[in-house]
Amino acid sequence: NAGVTQTPKFRVLKTGQSMTLLCAQDMNHEYMYWYRQDPGMGLRLIHYSVGEGTTAKGEVPDGYNVSRLKKQNFLLGLESAAPSQTSVYFCASTTTSPSGGRGEQYFGPGTRLTVT
Amino acid sequence: GIQVEQSPPDLILQEGANSTLRCNFSDSVNNLQWFHQNPWGQLINLFYIPSGTKQNGRLSATTVATERYSLLYISSSQTTDSGVYFCAVERWYGGATNKLIFGTGTLLAVQP
Numbered sequence: 001n002a003g004v005t006q007t008p009k010f011r012v013l014k015t016g017q018s019m020t021l022l023c024a025q026d027m028n029h030e031y032m033y034w035y036r037q038d039p040g041m042g043l044r045l046i047h048y049s050v051g052e053g054t055t056a057k058g059e060v061p062d063g064y065n066v067s068r069l070k071k072q073n074f075l076l077g078l079e080s081a082a083p084s085q086t087s088v089y090f091c092a093s094t095t096t097s098p099s100g101g102r103g104e105q106y107f108g109p110g111t112r113l114t115v116t
Numbered sequence: 117g118i119q120v121e122q123s124p125p126d127l128i129l130q131e132g133a134n135s136t137l138r139c140n141f142s143d144s145v146n147n148l149q150w151f152h153q154n155p156w157g158q159l160i161n162l163f164y165i166p167s168g169t170k171q172n173g174r175l176s177a178t179t180v181a182t183e184r185y186s187l188l189y190i191s192s193s194q195t196t197d198s199g200v201y202f203c204a205v206e207r208w209y210g211g212a213t214n215k216l217i218f219g220t221g222t223l224l225a226v227q228p
Contacts, residue, residue: 043218088157102208107160
């Protein structure tokens with residue numbers, strides 16, 4: 001059981017380049033999330049998904065797109081990277097609680113992205 | 117939206133000491149979790165505790181939902197306890213928020 005995995009672990013991009021971050025979970029969770037973490041800013045939600053084929057915007061969605069074609073994968077795309085997107089990106093997935101809401105959240109190891 | 121405040125913001129302990137971290141939230145919640153982010157950046161789920169008390173080794177947590185706070189106790193602290201501790205909450209409205217709201221964290225440094 002690998003839990004939540006993210007690829008790549010590190011990446012350096014030039015301004016204007018594009019890339020896709022991959023998140024995979026093997027726990028059959030319905031809910032998946034992408035966060036960014038910047039010094040002094042805590043964790044901020046970018047996009048999330050409540051199930052296969054669904055996506056929704058979080059607090060800071062501009063400049064990012066996501067897709068959830070398969071239940072176990074959640075992709076985060078940067079179409080035209082900007083220096084302001086330099087950050088550490090975390091993916092997470094969440095269990096469903098016995099009452100039907102969200103349960104425990106599990107995080108991936110993170111991707112450190114630098115945009116020059 | 118719900119506000120989450122954690123205290124203290126920073127804490128320095130000698131190895132072996134005990135500590136209590138607090139999380140206050142501004143509205144009733146259905147979901148409360150504690151996370152530890154170690155110095156290497158890894159985020160670990162410590163407790164899912166919307167109410168009541170749980171214990172896991174040297175760590176325990178108590179949530180008093182009616183008074184809108186949660187406490188995380190660390191006993192006999194070790195250097196490996198260093199890092200940032202986050203509290204996160206969620207309230208399920210009729211349509212559900214689908215997301216956790218995180219506090220700003222408590223930075224803990226345990227010195228040998």
